[in-house]
Amino acid sequence: MEAQYEWQLKPVPTEDELQTITKDNPLPKAAAQLLWQRGLRDAEQINDFMNPNVGQLHDPYALHDMQKAIDRIQEAIVNGEKITIYGDYDADGITSTTLMKETLDDLGADVEVYVPNRFKDGYGPNLEAYKRLIENGTQLIVTVDNGVSGLEPIAYAQEHGVDVVVTDHHELPSELPNAVAIVHPRHPEGQYPFGELCGVGVAFKVATALLEEIPYDKLDLAAIGTVCDIVPLVDENRTLVSLGLQQLQNTDRPGLVALCQSAGLEQATLDATNIGFGIGPRLNAIGRLGDATLGVQLLTTLDDEEAVEQAQFIEQQNKKRQGLVQEITATAMTIAETPENQASATLVIAHEGWHEGVLGIVASHVVEQTGKPTLVLTIDPETGLAKGSGRSVTAFHLFKALDAHRELLVHFGGHHMAVGLTAKVDQLALIQTAMNEYAQVNQLDLTGRQPLPVDLALTLADITPDLYQALQQLAPFGSDNPEPLIELSAPQLADVKQIGADQKHLKMMAVDQQQQLAVLAFNKGALMPDLTAAEDVKLVGSLSENTWRGQTTLQLMVKDLATSGQVVLDQRSNRLTKQLFQSTGDYVFFNDKMREQLQSYLPAGSQALLATDEQVATSQELIVVDEPADLTAFEQFYQQQQAAKLSLIFYAKHSAYLEGMPTKQQFATFLVYLRKHPNIEKARLAELAVYLKLQLPLMIFMLQVFFDLGFVRIERGLITAELQPEKHALESAPSYQKRLAKIEMEKQLVYSTFTEVKDWLATLPAVANR
Template sequence: MLESQFNWKLPEVSEPDVAKKLQDQFKLTPTISNILVNRGYTSSETVEKFLNPQIDDIYLPDALHDIDKAVERIRQSIENGDKITIYGDYDADGITSTSVMYEALMTVGANVSYYVPNRFTDGYGPNVDSFGRLIDSGTQLFVTVDNGVSGNEAIRFANEHGVDVVVTDHHELPEILPDAFAIVHPRFPGTDYPFGDLSGVGVAFKVAWALLEEFPSELLDLVAIGEIADLVSVTDENRILITYGLKQLQQGMRPGLHELVKLAGVNEQNLNETNIGFAIAPRLNALGRMDDANLGVELLTTLDDDRAVELAAMVDQLNQQRQKIVADITKEALEMATADYNLDHQTLVIAGQGWHEGVLGIVASRIVESTNKPTLVLNIDEETNIAKGSGRSIEGFDLFSSINVVRDITTSFGGHQMAVGISLKDTELDNLQIALEKAADEANLAGQPKRVLKVAANVTPDDLNLELFYQIEQLA
């Protein structure tokens, strides 16, 4: 008999009377009402809002920290004719965030351009060199989207050169915040914004709304893509934003997206969140991994049908290249992960040469899925002998803290418990492996229980029918 790889967590209905009441009130199957109750939807009001999202329930931007200050500063630059540069990020959330802010500023007549940093030459977030080049080319105000709260050095540099920075971001706030003119963030300490799990594009949308002084429904399609791609909670106002964004996407109003959807083989009129997660977002992410993510902003914002066809083809081709490169590196890395010299290791440090650094996080994730071991996958540069790559972890093992104790052997390092980016001399790889194995022993990694698989509901064959199928779709 095969042994289960997971510890199955079977559901129990915590409040059966409540589930029965909701079942009758909303004409739900028992399976669906039980799922809703188990996930905390125990009142008629919360169930109604979940099953039937309404655009009027989206929160006003007013409660966001520094929103008024940010809008006032942007308007000042618009009135003065100053050059505003939107400083974005190279993933799908960052690309859509940049597009949302760019379109909003264009609508109000701003002198605006955008810059999406290059993963390989610029790295993530604001950096002094990029800011310096942009200031030299005339930038008089920066507006960051989906990044900025950790850009202390670059923002200090901008301030010293008389250039203000408005930060709009959603990432974890560091202990020391940058001295930006304004920081718009849904989880800023001391503010009472009612929903803290907006993605970068969600925050950019709120700034655009405040700037335009009317609800910019035409931007919701971009919001839906960024929210889904960034894996934020699909509840509360995110659920509403995505619901209405999907409806707009189904109309195919953006030439670039229309052509990309066609190349992805997706039925545009029935486009859903799965299509975004597995067809649209990976193609946008491929730009930042393989080439220049600025092309993604042009794709999403162009009104030229011919250019849209050209850009969509470029994006799709890059994604195909990305898929092949990932498959090739994964095959090679998996052979190393399962080789005799790694069988007794609780953690994996896998390094090769000629591996494309833009996809190593994906490869690390696949090795973790296959081995259930925390894994670092690195490329060794033959000229510099620097090993650079990404790591992914498993529940119960803090990868960031495990490496942080030997941070001095790295040349750059950052991340969090489940994912890291790292570079170090190739001569330090053995020391890195030793440190990870020591951390694994201290965390009793070998004695950790199996990964938990949460089961949403128990069903019998008699429960399976079209009614259940359609109601499950309502929970998507």
């Protein structure tokens, strides 16, 4: 079983390099190695990284236009002007809007919020929305998590006497809007020491300047937005999240308390992972399916009952979002696997009636499963337009690939790894051609696996609570400070079972002679049969703790896995069912007549091969349907095949091993009867078997032995015993020897335990290149 990713083990420091790190910082070896790998080698650097504190937060006035922004907002507060905070519909935007609203409320401002609708307003300043706000009396607009791309709407506002203060972190366009102030950590005229703040990070700095102190009570919001926007968790972002997690674990915000309860999160132990996979998707789900203003209401409410109702509704929305993603992804993958798409380096997948709000997530799933840059769009048959999102792989700059073909697009924006776009349906084929040409012109190899950096290569014996605690010293984890990935060699997996309502996930134990470790693998449930049979497994994943009934144990959360050698599956059966013929591999028969009988039952694309066919040597997946005549026949087949996966059914209509070999007395009784009753019709053998108290298959076998030895003759369907045949030992008959060989074969291959079968296979000479 090949890995989905290309594992790239990071360099390992020398002992001298490790000692340089640990002499001033008494750290476990694993933690020191991770720091070295992440470029943290100076004692002061390491101390700051390991001990985030408020002293590491930069001066908010170092941000471009901060003073102008503060002066204009304070003026509005003093004059009682109506201020509107113009936010965004994702988790960063919702927390940014909430944080700014609370700050202005604290200062007594006349403030309201406007969170644009993804479907009506789109991202960022919307001219029609600005017009409505101004008509309704807004005198100052403060943007959060957006604004730098709002050239036309902001110009309209300024022309109509309404000032706009922009606070944003997104990529700066070549022409900036004519706002009163543009507070941005990467403004070309600014000199802020850290350019990677997200929207809520910038809002937090504005709040700090407005309040003239650090708003500790708002650090929980800063942590949520920073983690969810996947900005680098280093420098000031690391500090905000570290301090924010402490606040979040003790927050008394009714909305966050209710959200954690509905999501099944333990508030006291919340970490960045919980935010990224628990809180963030739920806040994002509101804006994906409807009006994200509810998110601001949830985070600002002081009413416990209202918070519970809102959190429950958000939970329902999130489940609806999950269902939509699952349903659309299944259809999208079916389209991705058509022959023409399998031959294409990139994918453009469009379909009527898909929910626009989840297409980015669907595109991510398709990219993960196919490794191809992918656009996923929903078609509006009335307008003839397709609208959706794209996701890419590291080697393919999706924005550049499409930016050169703006003439094919109605609306477009994005960056290296993600885009949003609208196009006419009749242009989609040209768009896919353009993407494929971009890959070809730039000589991009999109057939290879995506790289997966791995921090540590360990054995089960290395996995201890002390190691886990050492790794946790580098938390919180996120972009640019990822959770450490461990490559683990597991000699064997035990108790492999599917879990989850749809059996999509796996739970198992990695074991060796001395130790075991729980392993969870999400979305890998289909691999259960292969992993049950696999040995020499390698896993890549991250360590976490699991607490159950007061007991805390370690577990590995799998990111990828691989097995070496051949996977052999036990499907032995004395009954042929449809389930045995669902695999798309090639089916192997030792009996040509059985091959002809069962060929029509095989799935499309599968071959029905005889064990001696040359194609056996090239097939990657083989299913052995029937029994070989003897062990030699199987050994010859086994030596010829080089499949990565070998399934063994070994069906036989009758079992020689179970029926056994007739006794000499039974042979004698039958032969005496034949001598006394000449010209017995073959059609009456079943009656005769009942009379002589013999199994019919055994009687037919004995008759074959007698025929081989010349004890009987069969003419025109009549059986007659020779009265004076030559003497021969029963054991000398070819049919007798053949049955002995079949009994031995069934004993070894069919009626042994599967462990015994695999042990026997291991004794056979190795096949080259397997």
